[in-house]
Amino acid sequence: MWRSLIIIMILMGIVGAGVAQEATPEPNPTRPVTVDEVNKVAKDMFCPVCENIPLDTCGTAACADWRNEIRLFLEQGMTEEEIRTDFVRRFGDRVVGVPQDPFLNALSVITPWVLVAIGLVVVFSSFRTWARYKAHAVANAPETPTVTPASKQNQFLDQLEEDLKG
Amino acid sequence: MFTELGLLTEFFSLLAALYAIVALVLGERNKNEALVQSGRNAALLNFGLLAFSSGMLMIDIILQRYEVRYVWSVTSPDMPMFFRLTALWGSQAGSLLFWSVLMSGFSAGAVWLNWKTHRRLMPYATAYMMAVVAFFVAISVFLENPFSRWWYVPNSDEDMVSAVFRPENSYPANDLSVAEFLSRFSASQQGFVTIPLEIAPIDAQFPVQGVFLAARDLNPELMIPSSVLMTAQALPEMVAIGDLEDQSTLVPLSVLADGTTIRASDLPPTARLAPVLLDPNMRLDLVRGSAMGLNPLLRHFGMAIHPPMLYLGFVGFIVPFAFAMAALASGDLSTNWIKASRRWTLFAWLTLGLGLILGGRWAYDVLGWGGYWGWDPVENAAFLPWLIGTAFIHSVMIQEKRGMLKTWNMFLAVGTFSAVIFGTFATRSGLIESVHSFARSGIGFPMFAFWVTVTAISVWLILWRRRRGELRDEHQFTNLLSREALFVLNNFIFVALFIAIFWGSFGAPIVSEIFMDTNITLGKEYFLPVVTPLFIALYILMGIAPLSAWGATSLKRLGISLVIPLVLTAITMVLFIPLSTYEDGVLNILALFGYGIVLFGGWVAVYETYRGAMARISAHGESLPVAFITLMRRNPRRYGGYMIHIGITVIGIGVIGSTIFQDETTQTLSAGESFIIQNYEVRYDGLEEGQVTQDGRIMDIANLTVFRNGQEIAQLRPRRDFFPNVDEGMNSMTIAGSHSTLENDFYVLLVSWETITENSATFKVYINPLVNLVWWGGLILIAGTVFSFFPKETLPARIRQRAKQADELILKGVSA
Numbered sequence: 014m015w016r017s018l019i020i021i022m023i024l025m026g027i028v029g030a031g032v033a034q035e036a037t038p039e040p041n042p043t044r045p046v047t048v049d050e051v052n053k054v055a056k057d058m059f060c061p062v063c064e065n066i067p068l069d070t071c072g073t074a075a076c077a078d079w080r081n082e083i084r085l086f087l088e089q090g091m092t093e094e095e096i097r098t099d100f101v102r103r104f105g106d107r108v109v110g111v112p113q114d115p116f117l118n119a120l121s122v123i124t125p126w127v128l129v130a131i132g133l134v135v136v137f138s139s140f141r142t143w144a145r146y147k148a149h150a151v152a153n154a155p156e157t158p159t160v161t162p163a164s165k166q167n168q169f170l171d172q173l174e175e176d177l178k179g
Numbered sequence: 180m181f182t183e184l185g186l187l188t189e190f191f192s193l194l195a196a197l198y199a200i201v202a203l204v205l206g207e208r209n210k211n212e213a214l215v216q217s218g219r220n221a222a223l224l225n226f227g228l229l230a231f232s233s234g235m236l237m238i239d240i241i242l243q244r245y246e247v248r249y250v251w252s253v254t255s256p257d258m259p260m261f262f263r264l265t266a267l268w269g270s271q272a273g274s275l276l277f278w279s280v281l282m283s284g285f286s287a288g289a290v291w292l293n294w295k296t297h298r299r300l301m302p303y304a305t306a307y308m309m310a311v312v313a314f315f316v317a318i319s320v321f322l323e324n325p326f327s328r329w330w331y332v333p334n335s336d337e338d339m340v341s342a343v344f345r346p347e348n349s350y351p352a353n354d355l356s357v358a359e360f361l362s363r364f365s366a367s368q369q370g371f372v373t374i375p376l377e378i379a380p381i382d383a384q385f386p387v388q389g390v391f392l393a394a395r396d397l398n399p400e401l402m403i404p405s406s407v408l409m410t411a412q413a414l415p416e417m418v419a420i421g422d423l424e425d426q427s428t429l430v431p432l433s434v435l436a437d438g439t440t441i442r443a444s445d446l447p448p449t450a451r452l453a454p455v456l457l458d459p460n461m462r463l464d465l466v467r468g469s470a471m472g473l474n475p476l477l478r479h480f481g482m483a484i485h486p487p488m489l490y491l492g493f494v495g496f497i498v499p500f501a502f503a504m505a506a507l508a509s510g511d512l513s514t515n516w517i518k519a520s521r522r523w524t525l526f527a528w529l530t531l532g533l534g535l536i537l538g539g540r541w542a543y544d545v546l547g548w549g550g551y552w553g554w555d556p557v558e559n560a561a562f563l564p565w566l567i568g569t570a571f572i573h574s575v576m577i578q579e580k581r582g583m584l585k586t587w588n589m590f591l592a593v594g595t596f597s598a599v600i601f602g603t604f605a606t607r608s609g610l611i612e613s614v615h616s617f618a619r620s621g622i623g624f625p626m627f628a629f630w631v632t633v634t635a636i637s638v639w640l641i642l643w644r645r646r647r648g649e650l651r652d653e654h655q656f657t658n659l660l661s662r663e664a665l666f667v668l669n670n671f672i673f674v675a676l677f678i679a680i681f682w683g684s685f686g687a688p689i690v691s692e693i694f695m696d697t698n699i700t701l702g703k704e705y706f707l708p709v710v711t712p713l714f715i716a717l718y719i720l721m722g723i724a725p726l727s728a729w730g731a732t733s734l735k736r737l738g739i740s741l742v743i744p745l746v747l748t749a750i751t752m753v754l755f756i757p758l759s760t761y762e763d764g765v766l767n768i769l770a771l772f773g774y775g776i777v778l779f780g781g782w783v784a785v786y787e788t789y790r791g792a793m794a795r796i797s798a799h800g801e802s803l804p805v806a807f808i809t810l811m812r813r814n815p816r817r818y819g820g821y822m823i824h825i826g827i828t829v830i831g832i833g834v835i836g837s838t839i840f841q842d843e844t845t846q847t848l849s850a851g852e853s854f855i856i857q858n859y860e861v862r863y864d865g866l867e868e869g870q871v872t873q874d875g876r877i878m879d880i881a882n883l884t885v886f887r888n889g890q891e892i893a894q895l896r897p898r899r900d901f902f903p904n905v906d907e908g909m910n911s912m913t914i915a916g917s918h919s920t921l922e923n924d925f926y927v928l929l930v931s932w933e934t935i936t937e938n939s940a941t942f943k944v945y946i947n948p949l950v951n952l953v954w955w956g957g958l959i960l961i962a963g964t965v966f967s968f969f970p971k972e973t974l975p976a977r978i979r980q981r982a983k984q985a986d987e988l989i990l991k992g993v994s995a
Binding site: 047048049052057059064065067069070072105106107108109110111112114117120121122124125126128129132133136139140143 | 546547548553555556655656657659664667668671674675678679682683686687690691695697698699700701702703704705708709713843844845846847911913941
């Protein structure tokens with residue numbers, strides 16, 4: 014029984030090692046990486062030196078070197094996200110379009126929506142106030158004689174003429 | 180003389196502006212008409228003086244007076260006249276003066292045209308305008324003076340000093356004798372310079388006055404003090420002693436300071452040095468040779484128009500702001516201030532929009548990244564006032580029609596101008612650096628203080644009048660579907676866009692830097708998800724709002740009005756299916772719906788115009804063209820507005836197409852090779868290197884042939900321009916070669932060509948579908964805005980006079 018157990022453990026170890034190998038693939042320096050693949054990664058990053066210039070279009074020699082670095086990373090099998098994380102670790106959150114730091118990310122992305130939501134609440138509460146005013150005004154309005162509704166075409170024409178008057 | 184005149188008149192313009200403020204405010208408060216008139220004239224004089232001052236600077240630029248530091252910094256002897264003229268706004272100091280003269284021009288225009296019609300508002304409005312002009316002129320005079328000159332100050336820490344007035348013991352840098360120049364070297368040696376030289380080819384000492392050296396094939400990395408190098412380049416002529424066989428190939432090297440050593444290792448084997456004797460009385464120009472000229476990126480036709488348009492838009496918003504402030508100050512809170520400023524607002528909005536479109540076109544042509552809008556903070560700084568200004572243009576209609584939103588309109592008028600001042604501060608102070616930004620300078624803090632002060636005073640005035648109950652609305656909103664309610668929603672979305680873009684461009688980066696000591700940049704990953712839903716809502720409202728009525732609209736009536744535009748939209752969407760499909764046949768359903776939403780707004784504008792014409796035909800029996808023309812002439816504001824909506828629709832289609840369906844690739848080709856992208860084939864035919872143009876740029880041009888489905892469709896010549904006299908990093912420009920059709924732009928950039936072999940080159944190719952609709956839509960938008968300027972057709976004066984007389988008779992009859 015002990016023998017069987019040892020064999021099972023050895024087999025599990027082999028399988029486990031295989032799984033682990035699949036999870037972290039060996040660098041594959043022979044994999045050809047095209048400039049388009051490099052630019053696809055660099056397009057969403059900023060030059061760490063020149064402010065607000067995307068890395069794929071920056072003309073400085075330093076950026077050419079960084080693009081070459083991206084190519085090497087891709088050849089080694091790194092994913093786009095891993096490459097971005099590596100650049101952020103070295104140069105800070107300014108090299109990506111939205112910060113990776115969770116707090117900064119939330120601050121950047123959520124703030125405008127919070128402000129928009131507050132604005133919407135203000136606008137709609139104003140509309141509700143106005144609606145109450147309307148209900149109050151209607152309730153207190155003197156009775157007016159019923160007017161026969163005009164045809165749709167006449168309504169539009171009247172409105173148009175009114176608009177043309179300015 | 181021109182420089183002195185320019186300086187003097189600019190200073191006097193500041194005095195005129197300050198006098199105008201005092202005279203207008205005191206005169207109006209004390210009901211002293213003479214003083215008010217005097218202030219009015221001072222405001223007009225301010226414009227005259229500033230225009231004259233700018234003219235003097237322009238003359239300095241044309242005459243190449245390089246002793247004027249501004250002229251030296253933005254022009255060079257080989258720059259063509261066209262770019263020399265645009266150099267007036269090519270850098271900080273000149274553009275500030277240009278900005279001031281434009282602002283003063285707007286003020287003078289408003290004084291000229293509105294004084295009689297809006298007499299009660301004009302003194303205060305003019306005083307406000309003069310206050311802003313005075314601030315900018317003061318900044319120009321005291322901190323960024325464009326008439327500052329170069330002076331040569333021997334025996335000081337810095338040889339060359341720029342100052343408005345001549346420093347002690349200095350010489351004009353463009354006109355001094357050799358003896359004066361050498362005084363710094365020879366002061367301790369009675370006019371003689373002794374320079375020990377330890378060099379291989381020539382080994383000698385030169386105990387002569389005014390020794391210059393000339394060399395051939397000099398190692399360019401030889402360290403030479405910059406001021407001395409500047410001098411050497413500026414030598415008008417040389418008399419060489421020595422035995423160099425061909426003096427025409429001499430490169431003036433340097434005046435060498437005492438003890439300077441040139442090592443043999445610094446010189447190539449073929450180098451020869453020769454001492455050059457100069458006449459001590461010979462005149463030197465130390466600055467001309469080092470003038471570098473305009474930033475190469477600005478040497479583009481678009482830059483001749485883009486900045487003036489943008490500036491016109493920016494400064495033009497001073498008029499509605501000043502009228503709003505004048506209304507608050509004078510207590511005339513009727514719609515007079517809106518009527519007085521309506522055309523000025525539209526003009527500012529038009530030119531700002533035109534400036535933005537031209538800026539996009541410039542970026543597309545010159546910056547070499549295949550796009551026209553990069554969410555760069557400086558682009559956004561110009562876009563922000565446009566957004567608030569657009570909200571203002573819509574919102575004032577509600578006040579004019581219904582007497583509502585009085586406070587809100589005041590806030591929008593102030594907000595638009597506040598955004599202008601903030602944008603100016605952000606771009607000129609170096610707050611956020613970008614390709615557009617001016618260098619960091621000393622004007623940052625004063626501009627920030629001015630922005631805060633102007634905004635705070637304006638907001639306080641609005642709140643003060645509101646507390647007194649003087650900004651109370653005449654009507655209340657009674658229906659959520661009324662046009663005014665929908666305009667409020669439209670305003671809300673414009674303001675939300677403003678907040679989102681402001682936060683992404685300035686708010687978040689500044690907050691993170693100040694409070695967390697972290698630099699962040701928010702790019703399209705932030706902007707696209709945030710602004711896209713807001714723009715979608717805006718396009719939907721653009722479609723619905725014109726169909727609703729003032730006061731109240733029922734859901735049923737609105738629904739019926741929507742049917743035909745929606746049907747037209749659905750039909751057009753079917754036609755847009757091919758444009759929403761990728762090369763591999765996959766349909767992008769979101770893009771298709773995007774097109775649909777954008778088209779809906781356009782169809783409503785078309786349908787409403789058609790419906791109006793048809794109603795006139797049925798009511799008045801007019802023919803279609805007559806009905807259409809009558810409509811347009813009787814309400815140019817409304818139908819010009821519809822044209823603008825159609826323009827915005829066309830721009831939206833272009834933006835969706837060129838953003839979602841852009842395709843790109845980078846390929847390296849040897850001469851004769853080709854590659855395929857989509858159904859295009861590109862063949863590289865060869866490179867023309869080193870083409871030198873008249874303005875001194877060196878162009879490397881690639882020749883490409885483009886085929887589509889096997890048929891040759893274009894010969895493209897993408898190129899790289901180099902400017903040898905300009906600092907590294909700014910000395911090249913990538914000019915795309917493009918084949919433009921309404922369907923797309925086939926856009927090619929020459930990336931590099933020498934890295935592999937001389938015969939190969941790397942190209943970046945973009946296919947930008949529908950991108951030209953962005954420009955065409957811009958033109959329609961401009962046409963619509965211009966159309967809405969037209970005065971409304973009214974009854975002939977004779978008939979109006981008769982009607983007036985009849986009214987008077989009736990009134991007399993009633994009173995009798």
